Amino acid sequence: MELRQIQYFIEVAKREHVTEAALALHVAQSAVSRQIFNLEEELGVNLFIREGRNVRLTPIGKIFLEHMEEAIKVIENARQEVQEYLDPEHGKIRIGFPSSLAAYTLPTIISAFREQYPNVKFELKQSSYHDLISGVIRGDIDMALLGPLPIQEKKVRGDILFTERLVALLPIHHPLANKRTLNLNELREDSFILFPKGFVLREIVDNACKQFSFEPKVSFEGEDIDAIKGLVSAGLGVTLIPEVTLVDSLPRSTVKLTVLEPQVTRTVGVIIPAERKLLPAEKLFYDFVREFFALLGQFQK
Structure with a gap:
């Protein structure tokens, strides 16, 4: 099983159309079809049901997709961790936030952080409270600012900022x-x-x-x-x-x-996954946020 086969499979499963998947991957349709065929041959099962130009996952295909998406995340995290180990100040952080923290709190934190680490990139996602918690658990985002801090959810951990x-x-x-x-x-x-x-x-x-x-x-x-x-x-x-x-x-x-x-x-806090170690750039930001508000709290007192 090759990494390219997994990437092609996920793209076809997401779009349910081989031609559209090929266009997104910038490869020939025949190359995508061949890799999917080889993958099914190797596994000994049909992953897709063909319906003209469209395809849809078989029941076993849906199960296989869940595992492969997790595998790709692990591979991507490993690649990113190696890069950030060499230079954590050039990493990327995916952070979620609710609308109530969008106008002042989040920009203030990122602005202060970028003064020290100007080359770190951010991918920002605004969403609702429960979607933010789910996003951190699934790995769609690395961490989230939100309020109040959840205390019953075992799959995330965090700190109250204020x-x-x-x-x-x-x-x-x-x-x-x-x-x-x-x-x-x-x-x-x-x-x-x-x-x-x-x-x-x-x-x-x-x-x-x-x-x-x-x-x-x-x-x-x-x-x-x-x-x-x-x-x-x-x-x-x-x-x-x-x-x-x-x-x-x-x-x-x-x-x-x-x-x-x-x-x-x-309470307003920052949450991170309880079952995954933060990558170097993520930990840099997470530690900065906690120290930033700890110092702010001492100043206000």
Whole structure:
């Protein structure tokens, strides 16, 4: 079994079309067909069902694909580790993050890191909380910034970088807009603009409201923090969002109020796979992030 055969097999399985796979691989269709045929001959099983110009995996083909994708990841990690062993400051880091950390936290970290290690490359992926955890477990990304830090998931480990408040964001003409603080109970009759059910920030807000025995009346749902802020700015409702998302400036026609009761917070941290050793460039960044926030915390104290 040759590495080229595995690469051709994965590409055909992904596209379910030999011609399209050949175009993506920049080789002749006949070369792809021949390698797939040789692979099936060697294994003694049919990996694909042919349907005209299209193909689809057989049941055993699907099982074989899962193993081969893992094998390619191992080979790629080994190749990358050798390269980064020789020069970790020229490696690449794949990092995931949620929208709530996109505008300020992530850029601040990467900017500070690049001042010391300007040649390290980054591949960034924005996604939802649970998808980020799954991505780290599967190896689609090397690590993820997220909040709150998961404590039940055994296949990832991580460190809390800081704890932040969720604050109330209200339209400027709201009856409570002239206050500096409020209790969450004062918003029980308001229309809320929140993330959809299943998002961790929605869960935090719902749980906070439950402490005052009410469920927020949700008028709009959105998966993007900037869209939520924009709807509040338009006077369409109120929201609770992480304070870090308002660091640079408040959206127009809005006010920020501290929530005194209950205090709504979340931990923000970085997670890495528990069952895989970090490559040199990844470890360089991971250690930097932890030291960066440890020093920041001492300074703020």
